[in-house]
Amino acid sequence: MSLVEFSSDVFLVAFFLYCFAFMFYVIAVAGKKWSNRKPADHERRWGKIAFITSSLGLAAHLAFFFTRWAGSGQIPTSNMYEFMTFLGMSIMIAYTIIHAIYRKPLLGMFALPLTVIIVSYAAVFPSDVQPLIPALTSNWLKIHVTTAALGEAFFAVGFAAGLMYLLRVVDFKQTSKEARRSQFWVEFTLYSLVLIVGFIIAVFGFRGAGYEAHFIQEKSEIDIKGIEQTTTEKVAYALPPIVKPYNSQTVEMDSFLGMEKPLLEAPYWMNGVNAGRKLNTVVWSVIAGSILYGLLRLAFRKRLGAVIHPAMEGIDPEDLDEISYRAIAIGFPIFTLGALIFAMIWAEKAWGRFWGWDPKEVWALITWLYYSAYLHFRLSRGWQGLRSSWLAVIGFVIVLFTLIGVNLIIAGLHSYSGA
Known part of the structure; x- marks a missing residue:
């Protein structure tokens, strides 16, 4: 068995470990209501099991990355399959760091499914090792892609915590105009995530x-x-x-x-x-x-936000707001280095110019400006809680468009990564 084939097997192991870890986090958070143990003891026990499982998944994911690198002779970040698997691994690294700081099992219940979705999305693309074009042979590319992805991974954790905050504070029983507006946009965010899941299911269904x-x-x-x-x-x-x-x-x-x-x-x-x-x-x-979302609505007979909201009870929303901010604050300087500074150095080496208004470059700049504004409003204007969480959620939507939309929809010098 070659190292590339072995890496594919290890990748599958990592995927299933992430799935099991997610289920354990759900048991840790939602199962404490029915446990015979004290809620704190139940959450601590199952949270520890879930974290160990997710860490084993990350270890397997790292093994996939390095064995594929060794087997192919090139860093596995050169196409959409490799980059999205690397992004999923980076999200788990970012989550592990944030978990070590705050010790909140609830965050895993949202970070793990996000990783599973991204890893599943990566599997939609061809997994064959592809020869590099000249622009991809620079060492600066390796530094640029890895640091940019790690910064985006911290943004993803900030998004997860921000979405959790919204699900915690938005009351789905209120009927005021402002409450209905908040309910709609939270539900729309969940619907958008379901669309990605539905796409993955459709691709694998027809492929099978x-x-x-x-x-x-x-x-x-x-x-x-x-x-x-x-x-x-x-x-x-x-x-x-x-x-x-x-x-x-x-x-x-x-x-x-x-x-x-x-x-x-x-x-x-x-x-x-x-x-x-x-x-x-x-x-x-x-x-x-939409079909998947409709089936979920029929099964639960209520909006998804209203289904998840009760699991948020007892969680301090200020903790979630702080986690979201800290994750973005950590990711911002890493993203600045990777997506702008190192990217411009690589662009000069590959194409002879630091900046060329390529669509991917433009959207990386838009992402950087957006999170700059987020930090400005947070630190200078005191935008915390609801405003800050909405900004964190919208910011990651911009990140996803930069990663997926630009690569797959807008033609440019980075279009090769959508192969």
């Missing part, structure tokens, strides 16, 4: 069924001499094509629920070779996630 659809797309461009050049590209779908590529012909398409041909065509301005497939993926994410 062996679904395939293939198209040929013609693309016309005007070269520097003013002559129109027409090229033909092949596009493969792993999800039923509700939206086919613009200006394309169907080569082969498996039938799905009586759908023998695509229902729609991507708009003309989405004429990139993968643009239609990505739009189709977004559509399926909304469909699968």
